[in-house]
Amino acid sequence: MSPISNRATGTAILSTIVITCILGSVACRRPSPAGQEQPAPTPAPASLQPTPSPSASEAGTLWVDPVAGMRFRFIPSGEFTMGSPPSVIGRHENEMQRQVTVRQAFWLGETEVTQGQWHTIMGTNPSHHSGCGEDCPVESVSWFDAIRFANRLSTTSGLPECYQVEGRSAFFSGLDCQGYRLPTEAEWEFAARAGGTHMYSGSKDIDEIGWYRENSGAGTNPVGRKRANAWELYDMTGNVWEWVWDWYDSYQPEDVTDPMGPSAGSRRVFRGCGWNTYALHCRTSFRHSFFPESRDPTIGVRLARSQ
Numbered sequence: 512m513s514p515i516s517n518r519a520t521g522t523a524i525l526s527t528i529v530i531t532c533i534l535g536s537v538a539c540r541r542p543s544p545a546g547q548e549q550p551a552p553t554p555a556p557a558s559l560q561p562t563p564s565p566s567a568s569e570a571g572t573l574w575v576d577p578v579a580g581m582r583f584r585f586i587p588s589g590e591f592t593m594g595s596p597p598s599v600i601g602r603h604e605n606e607m608q609r610q611v612t613v614r615q616a617f618w619l620g621e622t623e624v625t626q627g628q629w630h631t632i633m634g635t636n637p638s639h640h641s642g643c644g645e646d647c648p649v650e651s652v653s654w655f656d657a658i659r660f661a662n663r664l665s666t667t668s669g670l671p672e673c674y675q676v677e678g679r680s681a682f683f684s685g686l687d688c689q690g691y692r693l694p695t696e697a698e699w700e701f702a703a704r705a706g707g708t709h710m711y712s713g714s715k716d717i718d719e720i721g722w723y724r725e726n727s728g729a730g731t732n733p734v735g736r737k738r739a740n741a742w743e744l745y746d747m748t749g750n751v752w753e754w755v756w757d758w759y760d761s762y763q764p765e766d767v768t769d770p771m772g773p774s775a776g777s778r779r780v781f782r783g784c785g786w787n788t789y790a791l792h793c794r795t796s797f798r799h800s801f802f803p804e805s806r807d808p809t810i811g812v813r814l815a816r817s818q
């Protein structure tokens with residue numbers, strides 16, 4: 512199948528969902544009941560209390576943000592092969608392999624941002640599957656919603672905002688930013704692979720590590736219930752897709768260091784597959800994209816922070 516037809520198929524699935532969402536707009540954009548406070552996130556055990564300036568050297572080390580209780584895992588610097596070889600069944604041409612160097616270690620959310628964490632920071636819960644509960648991933652958030660969430664958590668934490676938003680334009684201050692941000696597409700795949708070569712993030716058996724079309728029950732599930740990958744990251748495969756920073760385009764064939772995607776485009780990349788995705792599209796190297804203003808009940812977010 513050509514990448515165009517695959518993308519068309521994926522877009523068609525998303526379009527169906529979006530249309531459904533639009534028709535049922537009340538459910539899609541259901542606000543939190545007025546005056547109803549959701550419980551604060553469960554505090555981390557005393558031994559896991561956060562430090563003001565996280566530092567670590569071992570992959571998978573835990574750090575907990577003190578504002579939303581979001582758990583982060585340390586992702587070391589390193590090199591990896593991004594993409595997949597032509598021999599992989601269902602592989603798309605846009606997964607062309609290249610060597611990528613990730614020079615700067617970073618922290619990545621142990622799970623997708625939950626509905627409870629989103630409510631703590633933004634005061635709303637936009638999720639279509641709000642009935643799933645506060646431990647379920649927030650979804651129906653646009654790429655712009657996601658970077659505004661990152662900025663809000665940064666300012667609430669006394670950290671610099673990593674994004675400047677002007678109308679429909681967004682500017683990223685770069686990987687040296689000390690605030691919260693989206694991972695780049697390369698950082699996301701590097702962390703999903705966690706030094707391994709499995710088809711999915713942490714296993715060749717998708718049922719061990721992810722919620723997808725065949726086991727999700729047609730909706731999101733609480734985060735962290737499947738097995739983590741080798742760097743203690745949950746649900747990198749499945750549950751909800753995750754926005755990353757990059758504009759979508761074909762990869763450049765050259766080996767690259769700290770790639771951040773094209774400088775412009777029309778669609779932003781999201782990764783990792785969602786609760787209604789076929790296993791073939793849940794492979795760690797699979798890429799998808801959508802308009803940055805668009806929202807979908809299958810797309811959420813996972814935050815990163817530079818070391």
Ligand SMILES: [Ca+2]
Pocket residue numbers: 623746747748749750751752753783784
């Ligand atoms: Ca996910």
